[in-house]
Amino acid sequence: MPHSQYALLRQRRFLPFFLTQSLGAFNDNVYRQAIIGMLFWLGVSSEQKTLYANLAPALFILPYFLFSALAGQIAEKTEKSTLIRITTGMEIGIMSLAAVGFVTQNLVVLLAALFLTGVQSALFGPVKYSILPSVLQPRELTGGNGLVEMGTAIAILCGMILGGSIFAATGDSGPWVAGGMVVTLAVAGHLVSRAIPPAGAGAPDLKINWNPIPESFAALRLAKKQLAVRNAVLGVSWFWFVGTILTSQLPAYAEVNLGGSATLYIFALALFSIGTGVGSMLCEKLSARTVEIGLVPLGAFGMSAFLLDLYLGRPAAATVGGLDVAGFLRQPGSWRTVIDLLGVGMFTGFFVVPLFALIQNRTPKSEMSRVFAGLNIQNSGFIVLAALLGVTLQMESFQLGGVRVSMPGLEIPQLFLALAVANTLVAIWIFTIVPEFLMRFLSWVLVRSLYRLRAWGIDEVPEDGPALVVCNHVSYMDALILAASIPRPVRFVMYYRIFDVPVMRWIFRTAKAIPIAGARENPELMQRAFDRIDAELADAQVVGIFPEGRLTSDGEMAAFKSGVEKILERRQVPVVPMALRGMWASMWSRRDGRLARMRVPRRFRGHVEVVAAPAVDGGTATAPALEAMVRELRGDQP
Known part of the structure; x- marks a missing residue:
């Protein structure tokens, strides 16, 4: 509901x-x-x-x-x-x-x-x-x-x-x-x-x-211990680094560059805080209630963009002084600064909230408090480093052993510019190490721009441990739709020709999808797929399959093949039946023929639903029984 x-x-x-x-x-x-x-x-x-x-x-x-x-x-x-x-x-x-x-x-x-x-x-x-x-x-x-x-x-x-x-x-x-x-x-x-x-x-x-x-x-x-968690922890600490430098400069920035009094500093801080609060609250809406780490790249690059504009909008000292809030808002360019401070805060919320949710979602509960203790230790180090660096970069020189050492002597707007560049470089570095962040961003953009997605019963997917998700197969976007709905990472099994679709191939590979072919088409690839499915389930992962074995060509479901039973013979794990509704009208389905004849969907950002039923015991599940459950979930909506 x-x-x-x-x-x-x-x-x-x-x-x-x-x-x-x-x-x-x-x-x-x-x-x-x-x-x-x-x-x-x-x-x-x-x-x-x-x-x-x-x-x-x-x-x-x-x-x-x-x-x-x-x-x-x-x-x-x-x-x-x-x-x-x-x-x-x-x-x-x-x-x-x-x-x-x-x-x-x-x-x-x-x-x-x-x-x-x-x-x-x-x-x-x-x-x-x-x-x-x-x-x-x-x-x-x-x-x-x-x-x-x-x-x-x-x-x-x-x-x-x-x-x-x-x-x-x-x-x-x-x-x-x-x-x-x-x-x-x-x-x-x-x-x-x-x-x-x-x-x-x-x-x-x-x-x-x-x-x-x-x-x-x-x-x-x-x-x-886990690569994604490690870099989420690093991202949260970087958030504290950026926030410390930014907020520590606001008092002087409000006075020197905005020409304000003490009350203007509080106003500037309020804009940043309100922006952070708004961004934090929007995360659930934008993520459709999943742990959507695709928002992290959006947050990172949004922060850099508004920090850059904060520099461009006020590169020099103000020509007036002692302004209160009303006086400042009457100055030329003041609303640009207001929007920049709100924007930095809002995208900061986009950046940090999914990182906290990721750490909580991927960390064993028996280790979580100690992981957050480690996070607090690292945060403290980044805060101290940010405070020292903020002071150092604004020094023009200092004495060291009788020798005067020259320093950059950055003005506050220049410090914001340096922070924007550093934030971009750190973000690119993190996303290069863990491409899952960027993969989720690209899939999030695709799904949220094309569809209005609603998910029902997704809590039936176990919080931890292995599980097999079975779903009807309507379009080339099905795996991305399900991935956007399920809070845990899913290893999707997909026909190798879909796996090799340009652009999406990188997304599927980064998401650790498993390509498969028919027994007659490529028996070796098929066997490797079944071996890898079993290995992923043994590693307590969620595996997603489309038991029909092919995209529907008429909007109706085909019979489930016996491959699902073959998987469960080797490893009896909980099976979660799911159904996709509304994807037949998608430009990515075969409603009007081949994919090469793509067209704009009948309704832009059409409604798509993902519906899940309670998990079934893998020891008793059969292909016909699972097919019947998915048909019931699907109803009369292709």
Whole structure:
């Protein structure tokens, strides 16, 4: 039945967790911005401001290096809702200490609490994403991650605005208001977390290694076990690298290049955050509720395009200054900048949400928390590198052993240009190493541009383990349609002449499709195909076949051949019957003759449906029985 990601916000399995993590992100940023607001309210010396500016980021990031590996093991071993309540309980204690720091106006206490906030965030990190596959169906992962990313982006923005305005708005009551607010938010987060339903431990018998150094390397190795997961992890870390450089430059960019006041920086940050939230929310719609990694190349190159235009639109310093938001919007070219910031954020959402969903979908549940711990360690390294590189690239020179070393001395727009080029090169590198990303992008473009696709009952495909998918065969696009509907990778068995269709051949080969021929046509190729089918099933993969053995020439189904029984004789795996509806009107079918006589379909972006039935025991399934099930699913829609 039709489903929207917003329906998750009405369900207990998701809503309490969503609110808990959003309140946590909101409170973290209220706290950090309130410290800055207090320093300016007190009028402290520039030395104290410099001390905070240098220590605060390091104190918050350091726990991720020290405790992420331990946090991953604890999250693997402990029931997840219990662990979330423990970490939100810790937050109450930490924010109580922070309240003391605000009331006594003691920067040392506030920095100590900030370090402990980093510890609590490091402990919460692995369970934040590993809990989603435990409470969501595979087809809900993209929508669930989109909601989480949207909630996080908006919570960070609102937290920064509120935290930064506390002392300006309340004056002498500021310390008490700030202290009371962070404690209240922490208590609210803990109370909400108590409504999170139980979500089992991934590996309850795991023996914890308390030595952080070897365990950190072990977590990083787990994150690199599968090629696609390894590069998804790398992509998420790259997202943090790009985001760190971009957001760290926005305050100076808003003042120097946009000619704005402090409020304009908040506006620029809001545009980026809103764009990220919108992009995250659109992922489910664009992916049709599958884990669609084809959006990742779209996101990567979209980010580069808008970063490039951000440079082209404002290559030099502004000729005016002190503009508020209204004043800025009246300036020539201002709306171009607005669109660029929204665009960078939106395509960032397209980039990162499918990567999180891919990691969750392809990682064993017994390893997932530790994989996300490894991801957090790597993210921290990329954030530190981005901060250092952003500062270094803008330096004109520095002293080294009595020798003055010249540096690029990039202006902020030039830094955006360099980031656009680097983002493009990194994206090309990742997609070259794992062509599955680019393959899925090309198939996504083909399917979404030609059809309006709806899928029904796809959750019948097992989340893990081997399975055989059987479907009627209507057009040359059938494999791509099914691949766009099924959240797991599918190894399709297809007639070798279809496998060799120009352009799509690269897509099929990259998707590890299995070419096959008839026994009379090429018996050796046929035997190799059956051997490879068995090997893929032995490797716990999903294999898709079209048991009719050929495309329909009249829109009607042909009898299923005995090849499906031959497969199940060697390996008895669950069989999921599926049916394609609406493809007979496609320009890729044989409705009007050969493919060479292709024509525009009767209806552009016509409706196509994929319908699945519950899995059948492979030990009892027969070709006639499976054929009857597919005919019933197909109904009277060719």
